[in-house]
Amino acid sequence: MAPASGPVVTVNVAATRVGTEALGPGVRSALWVQGCPFDCAGCMSADWIPFREARRATPGELAAELLADPRVTGLTFSGGEPMEQAAGLAEVARLAREIRDVSLICFTGHRLTALRARPPSPGVHDLLAAVDVLIDGRYVAALDDGRGLRGSSNQRIHHLTGRLAGSGYDFGDRPRSAEIAVTGREALLIGVPPAGLLAAFDTAVDSVRGRTSPGRELDNDER
Numbered sequence: 334m335a336p337a338s339g340p341v342v343t344v345n346v347a348a349t350r351v352g353t354e355a356l357g358p359g360v361r362s363a364l365w366v367q368g369c370p371f372d373c374a375g376c377m378s379a380d381w382i383p384f385r386e387a388r389r390a391t392p393g394e395l396a397a398e399l400l401a402d403p404r405v406t407g408l409t410f411s412g413g414e415p416m417e418q419a420a421g422l423a424e425v426a427r428l429a430r431e432i433r434d435v436s437l438i439c440f441t442g443h444r445l446t447a448l449r450a451r452p453p454s455p456g457v458h459d460l461l462a463a464v465d466v467l468i469d470g471r472y473v474a475a476l477d478d479g480r481g482l483r484g485s486s487n488q489r490i491h492h493l494t495g496r497l498a499g500s501g502y503d504f505g506d507r508p509r510s511a512e513i514a515v516t517g518r519e520a521l522l523i524g525v526p527p528a529g530l531l532a533a534f535d536t537a538v539d540s541v542r543g544r545t546s547p548g549r550e551l552d553n554d555e556r
């Protein structure tokens with residue numbers, strides 16, 4: 334992939350997590366973007382749906398941040414909707430791979446065929462070219478079977494490269510796991526949670542201070 338030309342594209346970041354084992358094989362870093370054109374009922378990232386300014390960062394800053402932990406062997410992009418910020422994320426992937434040859438998993442509410450036929454933002458083809466595993470389709474609560482690294486069974490696992498196909502990681506049917514990270518006054522639920530965990534997480538956070546999203550505030554302050 335060629336380096337981006339012209340003005341530096343920034344990424345509107347909802348959250349990051351350096352070093353997690355809940356979003357794919359091995360130790361990975363996750364980047365969630367702010368803004369999604371969909372409004373799936375039961376979305377666990379509801380606070381990250383609005384297209385509002387969150388944290389702006391350059392791809393270079395994000396690549397360095399996400400790979401700060403030397404154990405990290407992969408990146409996972411989620412949101413929000415990564416394909417709305419595809420150019421910036423493709424550049425994050427390119428720059429990260431200049432540091433370390435990381436694998437890349439990406440979630441999207443779009444179908445792969447639609448992305449290829451009608452890319453919703455510049456850079457979609459570049460991002461798809463960088464992705465090893467794409468998990469596509471909108472979340473449908475009625476089809477949430479509690480299995481795999483996808484929210485519901487209508488979502489599909491696309492191995493766009495063979496890189497993670499032989500990893501032994503069963504994307505579609507593995508038992509779910511999640512992590513809860515508390516940093517300062519924010520609690521972050523990482524991963525595709527097993528049944529009941531999201532509600533329990535919300536109840537626990539609400540008992541401290543009520544805000545709801547995977548990045549929950551534990552006090553009154555707004556981000």
Ligand code: SF4
Pocket residue numbers: 369370371372373376377378379382412413414441442470471472
């Ligand atoms: S596509 Fe994902 S982030 Fe967007 S509303 Fe649906 S579940 Fe939420």
